[in-house]
Amino acid sequence: MMSPELIIVGVLSSTIRLATPYLYAAIGETFGQRSGVLNLGVDGQMLIGAFAAFYIAFTTGNLWLGVLAAVIVGALMGLAMAFVSVNLQAEQGISGIGFYLFGLGMSELLFKMLLGTVETVKGFPDLEIPFLSDIPYIGEIFFQHNIMVYGAFLLVPIAWFIFNKTTLGLKIRSVGENPEAADSLGVSVARVRYFTIILAGILSGVAGASMSIALLNVFQQNMTSGLGFIAVALVYFGAWRAFGVLAGALLFSFVNSLQLWMQVLNIPISTELAIMLPYILTIVVLVLTVSKVRPPSALTKPFDRGD
Amino acid sequence: MKKLLFVLVILALALTACGGAPAEEAPAEEAPATAEMFKVAVIMPSSITDLAFSQSMYDALLAIQEEMGGEEAMEIVYSEGMFVVDDAAAAIRDYATEGYDLVIAHGSQYGSSLQEIAPDFPETSFAWGTTLNTFSEEGITNVFAYEADSQEGGYVNGVIAASLSEAGVIGVVGPIEAGDASLYVKGFVAGAEATNPDVTVNVNWIGSFSDVALASEAANTHVAAGADVLTGTAQMVVGAVGVAEENGVLWFGTQSSQTSLAPDIVVANQVYDWTVALDEMITLIGEGTYGGTAYTITLENGGIVMDYNSAYDLPEDVKAAADAAVEGIIDGSIVIPVE
Numbered sequence: 001m002m003s004p005e006l007i008i009v010g011v012l013s014s015t016i017r018l019a020t021p022y023l024y025a026a027i028g029e030t031f032g033q034r035s036g037v038l039n040l041g042v043d044g045q046m047l048i049g050a051f052a053a054f055y056i057a058f059t060t061g062n063l064w065l066g067v068l069a070a071v072i073v074g075a076l077m078g079l080a081m082a083f084v085s086v087n088l089q090a091e092q093g094i095s096g097i098g099f100y101l102f103g104l105g106m107s108e109l110l111f112k113m114l115l116g117t118v119e120t121v122k123g124f125p126d127l128e129i130p131f132l133s134d135i136p137y138i139g140e141i142f143f144q145h146n147i148m149v150y151g152a153f154l155l156v157p158i159a160w161f162i163f164n165k166t167t168l169g170l171k172i173r174s175v176g177e178n179p180e181a182a183d184s185l186g187v188s189v190a191r192v193r194y195f196t197i198i199l200a201g202i203l204s205g206v207a208g209a210s211m212s213i214a215l216l217n218v219f220q221q222n223m224t225s226g227l228g229f230i231a232v233a234l235v236y237f238g239a240w241r242a243f244g245v246l247a248g249a250l251l252f253s254f255v256n257s258l259q260l261w262m263q264v265l266n267i268p269i270s271t272e273l274a275i276m277l278p279y280i281l282t283i284v285v286l287v288l289t290v291s292k293v294r295p296p297s298a299l300t301k302p303f304d305r306g307d
Numbered sequence: 308m309k310k311l312l313f314v315l316v317i318l319a320l321a322l323t324a325c326g327g328a329p330a331e332e333a334p335a336e337e338a339p340a341t342a343e344m345f346k347v348a349v350i351m352p353s354s355i356t357d358l359a360f361s362q363s364m365y366d367a368l369l370a371i372q373e374e375m376g377g378e379e380a381m382e383i384v385y386s387e388g389m390f391v392v393d394d395a396a397a398a399i400r401d402y403a404t405e406g407y408d409l410v411i412a413h414g415s416q417y418g419s420s421l422q423e424i425a426p427d428f429p430e431t432s433f434a435w436g437t438t439l440n441t442f443s444e445e446g447i448t449n450v451f452a453y454e455a456d457s458q459e460g461g462y463v464n465g466v467i468a469a470s471l472s473e474a475g476v477i478g479v480v481g482p483i484e485a486g487d488a489s490l491y492v493k494g495f496v497a498g499a500e501a502t503n504p505d506v507t508v509n510v511n512w513i514g515s516f517s518d519v520a521l522a523s524e525a526a527n528t529h530v531a532a533g534a535d536v537l538t539g540t541a542q543m544v545v546g547a548v549g550v551a552e553e554n555g556v557l558w559f560g561t562q563s564s565q566t567s568l569a570p571d572i573v574v575a576n577q578v579y580d581w582t583v584a585l586d587e588m589i590t591l592i593g594e595g596t597y598g599g600t601a602y603t604i605t606l607e608n609g610g611i612v613m614d615y616n617s618a619y620d621l622p623e624d625v626k627a628a629a630d631a632a633v634e635g636i637i638d639g640s641i642v643i644p645v646e
Binding site (some may be wrong): 006008017018120211218220221223225227260261271272279 | 358388520567
């Protein structure tokens with residue numbers, strides 16, 4: 001029989017790893033939604049980012065160039081999304097699905113043309129934080145991961161700070177709540193939304209990179225497997241707040257790693273039920289919490305200055 | 308404005324189609340359709356280069372094409388990444404309409420579509436795998452069926468795995484507990500337990516054929532639980548192979564050779580060679596029989612091949628035990644319980 005300490009450490013360090021791509025993508029999505037733009041193309045942006053990062057890292061051997069590539073393609077996807085939703089004032093749900101399908105198809109096409117088969121790279125190595133990684137249990141759970149895992153968790157307080165303590169954050173929130181008022185005070189709604197959507201694209205791209213060159217170190221067609229849609233759900237779950245998103249990502253990942261362990265420990269529960277657990281739990285918590293908070297008032301509403 | 312958006316969405320959809328869907332066909336040039344040219348179309352759930360299920364079929368078709376005399380004698384077209392069954396059904400119907408001699412629906416999920424489509428094209432032969440159901444009971448005569456006794460290679464992998472495991476703990480990463488994957492895992496567990504009754508084989512079903520991240524985390528879970536040998540089946544295991552390599556634990560592959568992913572730690576692979584079944588189907592089609600037979604590839608008929616990584620130094624006694632298992636399965640002295 002395995003010691004309980006070992007199981008707890010195993011479950012929790014799995015949770016941290018599983019939560020990483022969700023955090024990048026969902027924090028990015030939070031920026032978009034706080035400014036009033038729903039981006040359903042996250043999964044497609046992640047796939048393009050995952051491929052770009054993998055391909056560049058694979059051909060150049062430089063992981064940071066891979067991250068840069070993910071940032072660039074993510075920004076381009078974000079730019080296109082911004083043009084469609086801000087300038088063309090398109091219906092955001094539909095155009096987001098369009099971007100998802102574009103990313104899915106394009107990443108497959110590029111994979112086939114440029115790689116042809118599944119290859120591997122040596123991804124970011126685990127980076128043990130001095131002293132902290134030596135703390136019993138805690139060290140192994142939190143401080144023995146690769147750098148992109150730390151990046152995802154650092155992003156949460158940074159996003160919180162931007163939203164709540166900076167003028168930029170105030171502008172983003174006002175544009176998402178009342179674009180007419182923001183506009184009359186001289187805030188450019190279009191510029192703020194361009195900024196948030198491009199940032200969301202970049203973070204989705206990096207989310208993909210965290211999978212393809214840090215956590216999994218392979219690229220496989222449709223490797224995100226709908227993870228980007230869960231990230232969008234986590235933004236609602238987290239009530240459009242950075243730490244709320246963190247809580248959601250951790251809960252979802254925790255239950256997911258718990259079900260993996262339950263199977264290994266031969267806990268008599270049907271496999272199908274175990275696999276459903278994270279989704280069921282997320283829906284239950286969503287129903288219990290979301291009714292209490294209000295989404296940004298201008299979410300999904302295009303802004304027309306009327307000039 | 309709305310119109311422009313619509314155009315954009317359509318454009319995006321069109322690009323998607325190029326990426327994974329039926330538009331993509333291997334030999335783009337229209338070879339002159341002579342009477343002797345045999346035309347095969349195959350619809351697959353993942354990519355032809357997935358190092359797993361889909362690739363095993365594509366490799367077999369290429370081998371047959373070679374045998375028959377190259378691209379002039381046999382045309383192969385494929386639709387890959389057809390995880391949406393509706394899209395697959397449309398592709399099956401398209402290929403049948405275009406007059407392909409043999410349309411292969413390479414995925415158990417395509418069965419009900421095939422049952423609907425096949426009767427509309429009595430002159431076209433269809434093949435469906437992995438299953439043994441040719442719909443002959445429903446009065447359909449133009450469907451072949453094929454499957455692999457994947458428990459056989461699973462058993463052999465299990466024998467080697469249990470012999471090499473020092474910890475006595477082995478981890479299995481599976482997709483959904485059904486069909487081919489379920490057979491493989493049952494065989495693997497039986498082989499491991501027959502070799503070392505004290506071995507612990509932990510099995511993890513992740514509920515998906517595509518979730519690379521969860522497959523990789525399942526592998527991490529096994530390693531944390533003390534496993535020093537891992538195996539897994541279906542195309543999402545590529546992530547798990549990476550985890551095995553990182554932790555220096557051994558890996559056993561199935562469906563196609565996965566040695567190229569991690570040449571240091573892959574010990575052996577069960578490789579499917581569908582040519583045995585395809586050869587017979589093509590012969591029958593030539594004689595005017597379009598279906599009704601089910602084929603099973605096995606170690607005995609050469610459809611299942613054990614492929615060893617030459618870079619891995621397998622101890623001689625272990626190799627001998629594996630060979631004995633292969634012989635035992637072929638001569639019937641080893642019976643693998645799969646129910």
